Amino acid sequence: MSKTPKDIIRDEIRALAAYHVQDATGMVKLDAMENPYPLPPALAAEVAALVASAPVNRYPDPRSPALKARLREAMQIPAGMDIVLGNGSDELIQMLALAVAKPGATILGVEPSFVMFRMIATFCGLRYTGVPLKPDFSLDTEAVLAAIAKEQPALTFLAYPNNPTGNLFDAAALERIVAAAPGLVVVDEAYTAFASRSFLPQLAVHPHLLIMRTLSKLGLAGLRLGLLAGRPEWTRELEKVRLPYNVNVLTQLVAEKVLSNAAALTAQAQTIVAERARLAASLAETQGVSVYPSDANFILFRVPRAKQVFEALKARRVLVKNLDGSHPLLADCLRVTVGTPQENEAFIGALRQATSGTPP
Numbered sequence: 245m246s247k248t249p250k251d252i253i254r255d256e257i258r259a260l261a262a263y264h265v266q267d268a269t270g271m272v273k274l275d276a277m278e279n280p281y282p283l284p285p286a287l288a289a290e291v292a293a294l295v296a297s298a299p300v301n302r303y304p305d306p307r308s309p310a311l312k313a314r315l316r317e318a319m320q321i322p323a324g325m326d327i328v329l330g331n332g333s334d335e336l337i338q339m340l341a342l343a344v345a346k347p348g349a350t351i352l353g354v355e356p357s358f359v360m361f362r363m364i365a366t367f368c369g370l371r372y373t374g375v376p377l378k379p380d381f382s383l384d385t386e387a388v389l390a391a392i393a394k395e396q397p398a399l400t401f402l403a404y405p406n407n408p409t410g411n412l413f414d415a416a417a418l419e420r421i422v423a424a425a426p427g428l429v430v431v432d433e434a435y436t437a438f439a440s441r442s443f444l445p446q447l448a449v450h451p452h453l454l455i456m457r458t459l460s461k462l463g464l465a466g467l468r469l470g471l472l473a474g475r476p477e478w479t480r481e482l483e484k485v486r487l488p489y490n491v492n493v494l495t496q497l498v499a500e501k502v503l504s505n506a507a508a509l510t511a512q513a514q515t516i517v518a519e520r521a522r523l524a525a526s527l528a529e530t531q532g533v534s535v536y537p538s539d540a541n542f543i544l545f546r547v548p549r550a551k552q553v554f555e556a557l558k559a560r561r562v563l564v565k566n567l568d569g570s571h572p573l574l575a576d577c578l579r580v581t582v583g584t585p586q587e588n589e590a591f592i593g594a595l596r597q598a599t600s601g602t603p604p
């Protein structure tokens with residue numbers, strides 16, 4: 245008798261729900277924190293020429309030297325720190341988890357936060373502890389410090405700004421937590437292009453700190469490129485679990501080219517930040533809606549009967565993220581990505597109809 249998945253697949257994997265991506269065909273797509281703007285045409289033409297002549301018959305250079313140099317410059321990685329590249333930051337989270345997965349090891353995070361921290365801990369057979377944020381989504385510093393003392397986590401993840409809440413944690417609170425953590429601490433700065441502060445300078449202060457960045461929210465989500473910056477004694481070990489060809493030839497060439505024109509992307513990020521303020525103001529003026537402050541390219545808001553509002557938006561071809569039911573602190577919460585001015589207007593129009601009960 246051959247065995248079934250029930251016999252072979254680990255219980256905790258069978259208990260998981262697969263990461264769900266919503267079908268967005270024909271929708272105003274404001275669910276996934278993508279940059280709504282394409283590459284400027286001149287840059288797109290340069291990229292096309294590069295792709296046409298790319299040596300796809302050859303394996304990529306596993307060290308990605310040219311791309312790394314560009315990234316260091318674009319992200320102002322301090323001298324003395326090294327970087328590790330991943331196929332998106334998702335893969336870096338997995339590499340970190342794999343590397344620390346001693347029997348009984350724990351990953352610690354706060355909740356609600358990025359769901360991949362918990363999911364990947366489970367994939368890699370680690371324990372996971374999620375410390376609840378306060379109802380205003382700030383850090384419950386004492387609770388985090390108590391959990392650190394009790395769990396002695398091998399790895400702590402903090403997203404700064406946090407997803408799905410959009411806020412930047414208090415820098416002094418973050419500092420206390422990092423200082424108290426016995427293991428590695430990864431500050432995930434996926435949204436740094438839209439944020440007013442970064443924790444990157446603290447790399448110099450804390451030997452067990454790593455900063456994670458990604459190009460996904462900056463306009464290159466489809467390329468899949470993330471990076472981890474920190475001291476060589478850590479990056480050296482992480483390099484050993486990195487699959488040698490994880491960053492493909494096309495990603496290396498295209499990311500390097502786009503980063504050599506980084507001003508184009510930062511200009512788009514500035515437009516998004518300005519649009520975020522307009523969108524937040526429109527949301528605040530919408531009957532029944534309460535808006536949370538954001539340092540990211542999305543906005544979290546609360547609205548009565550969020551699930552129905554989400555469906556009513558979808559019926560009007562506007563896709564956002566429904567967070568109701570995902571965590572007790574997110575009851576009746578929806579998350580909208582900042583789009584183009586036209587997309588944001590379409591969203592606000594649809595939202596006002598949905599909350600006033602106008603049929604689609």
Ligand SMILES: *Cc1c(COP(=O)(O)O)cnc(C)c1O
Pocket residue numbers: 277331332333334335358403406407432434457458459460461465469470
């Ligand atoms: C979107 C996001 C990422 C990005 O993941 P990639 O794999 O680089 O696309 C990482 N961390 C957080 C908190 C995010 O919201």
